[in-house]
Amino acid sequence: MTHVSPSLLLLIATLSVAAPARAQDAAAPATPAEAATTAEPTAPAEPAAEAVEETVSPEEAAFNQRAAALGQRVLAVDTQMKDAARLAALDPDAAKAELDALQAGFQAEMDAFIQDFFSFAAQKLVTLPEDEQAVLRTNVENRAGELVALPQAMRSRAEAAALLPPPTQIAPSSN
Numbered sequence: 001m002t003h004v005s006p007s008l009l010l011l012i013a014t015l016s017v018a019a020p021a022r023a024q025d026a027a028a029p030a031t032p033a034e035a036a037t038t039a040e041p042t043a044p045a046e047p048a049a050e051a052v053e054e055t056v057s058p059e060e061a062a063f064n065q066r067a068a069a070l071g072q073r074v075l076a077v078d079t080q081m082k083d084a085a086r087l088a089a090l091d092p093d094a095a096k097a098e099l100d101a102l103q104a105g106f107q108a109e110m111d112a113f114i115q116d117f118f119s120f121a122a123q124k125l126v127t128l129p130e131d132e133q134a135v136l137r138t139n140v141e142n143r144a145g146e147l148v149a150l151p152q153a154m155r156s157r158a159e160a161a162a163l164l165p166p167p168t169q170i171a172p173s174s175n
Helices: 006-026 032-036 058-089 092-125 130-163
Strands: none
Touching: 058 092, 058 130, 092 130
């Protein structure tokens, strides 16, 4: 099995939690019921227990904190985007402007994180045997691609959710 540092495990776990939900968002749901049941973003997963036993360098610890903060930021921006998208019925121009600002700001945060991710992965890459380098390189490239698309996917999801009609309440029968 390939040895991957705890920091990279944490990042991969973090991104694996957010990215699959975003990948599902890219495809339009077949029915409003399916759209309503699409999974919400979740907080980052904890690294595997055996990975925690390893000594973590200060650089890895700092990166772990940055990845965890990004996971929390994903949740916050997702909520903000959903709130802004709901305002579209009342003021479409204001909602679009707010969504544009949220997406642009979060894209800048994501781009900065991706650069940190590449730098951190490059440091780890040189410490691995050649056969493990290819696996890590592929994982890093895949996760970076998912991260780049995340702000747009979050916006699309928020806009789609805002278009869904509110759930209908069934009145109690009078018989």
